[in-house]
Amino acid sequence: MTDTAEKLDYSKTLYLPETEFPMRAGLPQKEPELVKRWQQMDLYRQLRASAAGREKFVLHDGPPYANGNIHIGHALNKILKDVITRSFQMRGYDSNYVPGWDCHGLPIEWKIEEKYREKGKNKDEVPVNEFRQECREFAAHWIKVQSEEFKRLGIEGDFDNPYTTMNFHAEARIAGELLKIAKSGQLYRGSKPVMWSVVERTALAEAEVEYADVESDTIWVKFPVVRMSEPGVALETGEAYRQAVIAQNADGGVLGDLQGSFVVIWTTTPWTIPGNRAISYSPKVSYGLYEVTAAENDFGPRPGEKLVFANKLAEESFAKAKLQYRKLRDVTAEELASLVCGHPLRQFGGGYEFPAPLLAGDHVTDDAGTGFVHTAPSHGREDFDAWTDNVRELEARGIDTKIPFPVDDAGFYTADAPGFGPDREGGPARVMDDNGKKGDANKAVIEALIAANNLFARGRLKHSYPHSWRSKKPVIFRNTPQWFVYMDKDFGDGTTLRSRALKAIDETRFVPSAGQNRLRAMIEQRPDWVLSRQRAWGVPICVFVDEKGAILQDDAVNARIMDAFEQEGADAWFAEGARERFLGSRANEGWTQVRDILDVWFDSGSTHTFTLEDRPDLKWPADVYLEGSDQHRGWFHSSLLESAATRGRAPYDAVITHGFTMDEKGQKMSKSLGNVVAPQDVMKDAGADILRLWVMTTDYWEDQRLGKTIIQTNVDAYRKLRNTIRWMLGTLAHDEGEDIAYADLPELERLMLHRLVELDRLVRDGYDAFDFKKIARALIDFANIELSAFYFDIRKDALYCDAPSSLRRRSALVVIRKIFDCMVTWLAPMLPFTTEEAWLSRNPQAVSVHLEQFPEVPAEWRNEALAEKWSKVRRVRSVVTGALEIERKEKRIGSSLEAAPVVHVSDTALMNALEGQDFEEICITSAIRVVAGEGPEAAFRLAEVPGVAVETKLAEGTKCARSWRVTTDVGSDPDYPEVSARDAAALRELAALGRLG
Structure with missing residues (x-):
């Protein structure tokens, strides 16, 4: 040595x-x-x-709301966006990510109001622009907080220059988009039932509600059949109506066995009964006339009364009222179409002396209830549609088709609910109070129905009901004057907003693909787009109207509005003297300044204009929008409608949706x-x-x-x-x-x-x-x-x-x-x-690695034949590895280098793959021998690799002090007697290079 x-x-x-x-x-x-x-x-x-000069790839950021720390949903969303933008950046694109924030709307306004309430301060006593400034400061604080939290997640983007909906330029552009829609004739003021938050005193969009279980009063109500009628024949109302009913009911031959009968409806909202104007039925449902034979209840129908039900639901309904009954006959759809009922409250204090006709409706089923739907056009989308779809026929018959306003913004009954509104002793009943608690309206209506002997039965039901996602309190449906965009009015080029949006959906890539059908179904079914909110913090509906609701179309006025918003923000609309400033010489013409603000979904739906279009580092349309699946009814939806209305197509080429995070x-x-x-x-x-x-x-x-x-x-x-x-x-x-x-x-x-x-x-x-x-x-x-x-x-x-x-x-x-x-x-x-x-x-x-591109991988490296060959080598190796693992478990070897297995291979293809391979290195053994044949019965085998058997044997020789391989040539080099010949040669070469230390 x-x-x-x-x-x-x-x-x-x-x-x-x-x-x-x-x-x-x-x-x-x-x-x-x-x-x-x-x-x-x-x-x-x-x-x-x-990335300068490269093709742009743009993911447009759906704006989170600037009102709190980020949660896991934010993290999921931003990480996905960051991965997308980074991956395109590293594949040859200029992939710029600009973060954005939604800043207007009720959640922030609500926070400032809460702060006021804690101090005993009244919001209405504070100048509106002072209040708006506090909202602006609140949003600015949380934008800063969330920016730092997003950057901590590793999100890379232009956080120094994000977009915000409260930026002056953004507010001007949002207002400008509204004015474009108004100029096209698509904006109108109307009244429809909308979801209304009594607690927050504002209308809500579908995207602003969530559903939670509530327990409601349920009632079955009897509507007395008062006469038969013919389509096109006018019906009397008021006193003439009462006299005609008396006269016709005296003639039993006209009504036949339907004389004195009742059509029964079922509802979970008793408070909507004063708003009833009709009953809906389905020609597809089978109905029958039934007679009460015995009664065990304290109120309601008595023996001999006749009632009309869907046949499928009669038994369940009679059982609820604790009645025994017999069926008299079937009632045809033609008979139902000619029936006219009286309002169940027509004897309650006056004001309900109008007919309640029966209307055919596709929304009626016999899955629950009675097969008849109480129709109050002031309080439901389907009720509204059923009423307005028949307005011409109703007017031809002399029926007043004006839709009432029975409930005000605070949930109190109005004069359009006689006997329950201001004329009621003790003041108007209330549907819901300021805390979202049930008022006394249901109780008042039910007591009135009992007094009129028109309550069939009552009960309680637990069911899903819409709540405001901010206040977490139930909403109501009420008819209110609002601003809408038509879904089906022709733009003048043969298209409507609905047709444009549906075409855009067909041209958009959806990931996953199911999102396309979901958004399509929503657009197909949605009513006109309601834009207005009755709040203070947001971009105003900056139009002027005459007494009939017609919008002032004046380019000079609009230009003054846009200039002011650009310089001062939307606060300019609420400043003292704003009306005169914007109208100029037209200030004396009687135009009224609209004070409602835009729904925040219009804000976020317009972000593509002041971000994608106005920033030179981006492009329009975006390559991708990515948000949670709830945004099919939210941001994807409003962005699509806004862009289709003003540009004729979607502002995106692809829509990606993610789910929600559960525990x-x-x-x-x-x-x-x-x-x-x-x-x-x-x-x-x-x-x-x-x-x-x-x-x-x-x-x-x-x-x-x-x-x-x-x-x-x-x-x-x-x-x-x-x-x-x-x-x-x-x-x-x-x-x-x-x-x-x-x-x-x-x-x-x-x-x-x-x-x-x-x-x-x-x-x-x-x-x-x-x-x-x-x-x-x-x-x-x-x-x-x-x-x-x-x-x-x-x-x-x-x-x-x-x-x-x-x-x-x-x-x-x-x-x-x-x-x-x-x-x-x-x-x-x-x-x-x-x-x-x-x-x-x-x-x-x-x-930085993030300035790199994905490496180019030469196509000539692809070698399918080699891969196929090595898949065979690895199959044989797996059998050897399996055999050695058993040896280790049994402690017969400590390391695979102590082994020198014999591998028996009977599969010719596998044998050919091993030819020329250094198989002992591949199997990490000191030696190995591959022989053709089946091998002894006791050899190790794997069922999934037929044709291979392994005998495990110990390696012969001495353990190399350097590589630990057991070989027979350890000591063959006298200068390095403790190592194998391979290792000795390596040491000699290292020594020659001066690397042995």
């Missing part, structure tokens, strides 16, 4: 991994440092500069259940990249689950992925940047390059399809299964122990370098912190 050999520490002669990239990520500490670095280097501006049991997160997962907590404990990895590995198109167990699962997956990256970094510490011709690479290296070709296509297609789970799963499996457990495991011996000149070692370094570059850049959009740390560790002089 030489003196050199005596002094050698063999571990120091190996090319062992060397890296400062820590195994423990410490993400909660490291990530804020990287955020600070990106801000100091102005990464956003560098990204824009690097680990699939329950909705709520503070009361204690199952809320806050993104701030996840980042503090585990790091933002863990949260991002969860987003990337979940089916975000559907509802997802999140909790401690799921977070830990992602932590574990992240650690494995990080360790793979860390090992590559450590190994590449010995990379000298050499390149080797593809043809000179060993088969195993060419196999891995083939896999990079396959993955490159998968990654690019996955990012195009917004299928991030497919990418994440493929890359994680590649790292764990194909790299760590296969390729790296096989090549560790060569990489650590081979001589500096070894082609095998040098080739592996070349390929690992390419794998590292691909893996880290492919993952960069998903895990921006980890990949940045890894990239800078590998390339200390680099600026």
Whole structure:
């Protein structure tokens, strides 16, 4: 033994991994440092500069509401958007992300009002623009807070210049879009039943409500049949109506057996009965005339009374009223069409002496109730439609078709509800109070129906009912004057807003595709678009109207409005003297200034104008809109309608939707259940990249689950992925940047390059399809299964122990370098912190991985034949690995290097694949022998790999002190008697290079 050999520490002669990239990520500490670095280097501006001149890709940000800390839904949403914009940026596009915020509307106004109430202050006593300024400051505060929280998630965008709906230019553009619609003749003032929040004193859009279970009073009400009528024949009303009823009912031959009968309706809103104007039935439902034979109730029908029901629902209804009955006969649709009923309150204090005709309606079914629908056009969309669809026929018959306003904005009955409104002793009854609690209206109506002997039965029902998503209180449906946009009025070019929107939907890509049918169904069925809200904080409906509601069309007036809004914001509309300022010489013409504000959905639906159109760093239309699936009725919907109305198409080419985040049991997160997962907590404990990895590995198109167990699962997956990256970094510490011709690479290296070709296509297609789970799963499996457990495991011996000149070692370094570059850049959009740390560790002089492009992977690396061959090699290897695992479990070997198995192969194709392979290296054994044949019966086999059997034998020879392989040539080199010949040659070469220390 030489003196050199005596002094050698063999571990120091190996090319062992060397890296400062820590195994423990410490993400909660490291990530804020990287955020600070990106801000100091102005990464956003560098990204824009690097992408100058490229084709633009624009994801337009759906604005979150500026009124609180972000929650897990925000995190999911922003991470998805960030991954999309980053992935396109790193694939040759100028992919600029501009964040935005929704700033107007009731939630912020409500917060300021709450602050006032705490101080005993009355909002109405505060000048409106002073109040609006407080709302503006509130929104500005939360924009700043949310910006920092989004940046902590790793979101990269123009946070120094976001868009906000309260920016003066934005308010001017929103107003301008309204004026365009008004000029096209599509804006009108009308009255329709809308969802109304008594608590908040404003109309609500469908997107502003959520549904919760409530228990309601339910009543079955008798409408007396008073006469038969003929279509086109006028009906009397008032006193003449009463006299005609008396005269006709005296003649039993006219009504026949329907004389004295009642049509029975069922409703969960007794308070709407004063607004009743008709009864709806369905020609598709079978009806019958029934007679009460016995009664066990305290009120209601008595024996001998005759009632009309849907046949399918009669038994259930009579049982509810504790009645016995017999069926007299069926009643035809023709008979129903000719019936006229009296209002069930016609004997209550006057004011209800009008007929209640029966109207055919498609909304009527015999699934529940009585088969007849109480129709109060003031209090429901379907009721309104049933009434207005028949208005011509009703007017021809002399019926007053004016729709009443029975309930005011505070939930009190008005004079249009005689006996319950201001004329009621003790004051008007109330449907709901200021706290969202049930008022005395139901009780008053039910008592009046009992007194009139027109209550059939009553009960209670638990059912789903709309609530304001802000106040969490129930809403009511009430007829109010509002501003609308027509859905079906011709623009003058043969199109309507509905037809334009439906065409745009057909031309839009939806991910997932089911979103297209969902949005289409909503547009097909939606009523005219209600724009007005009765609040203070927002962009006003900046038009002037005459006494008939006609809108002033004056370009000079509109120009003054737009100029003022541009300079002063929408506050200009509410300033003292605004009317005279804008009308100018027309101020004395009697025009009224509208004081309602625009629904915030019109604000957000207009963001494409002042963001995509007005910013030179963006483009119109957007490539993508991405939001939660609830936005089919929200932002996707309002953006589509606004753009279709003013530009004839959607402002987006594609719509992506994500689901909602539940807890680990699939329950909705709520503070009361204690199952809320806050993104701030996840980042503090585990790091933002863990949260991002969860987003990337979940089916975000559907509802997802999140909790401690799921977070830990992602932590574990992240650690494995990080360790793979860390090992590559450590190994590449010995990379000298050499390149080797593809043809000179060993088969195993060419196999891995083939896999990079396959993955490159998968990654690019996955990012195009917004299928991030497919990418994440493929890359994680590649790292764990194909790299760590296969390729790296096989090549560790060569990489650590081979001589500096070894082609095998040098080739592996070349390929690992390419794998590292691909893996880290492919993952960069998903895990921006980890990949940045890894990239800078590998390339200390680099600026940022996020300024890189995905590497070009040469198509000539694709080698299907090689891949097929190696799939056979790996099948045989799996049998060897299985056999060795048993030996380890039985403690007959400690390491696979102690083994020298005999592999029996009877499958010719598998045998041919092994020809020329260094199979002992592939199986990580010290020796191996492959022989043709079935092998002994006791040999190890795997059922899924027929034709292979393995006998496990111990390796013969001595364990090499350097590589730990057991070989027969240890000591063959007298200068290095403790190592194998391969290792001795490596040591000699290292010594010649002066690398033995």
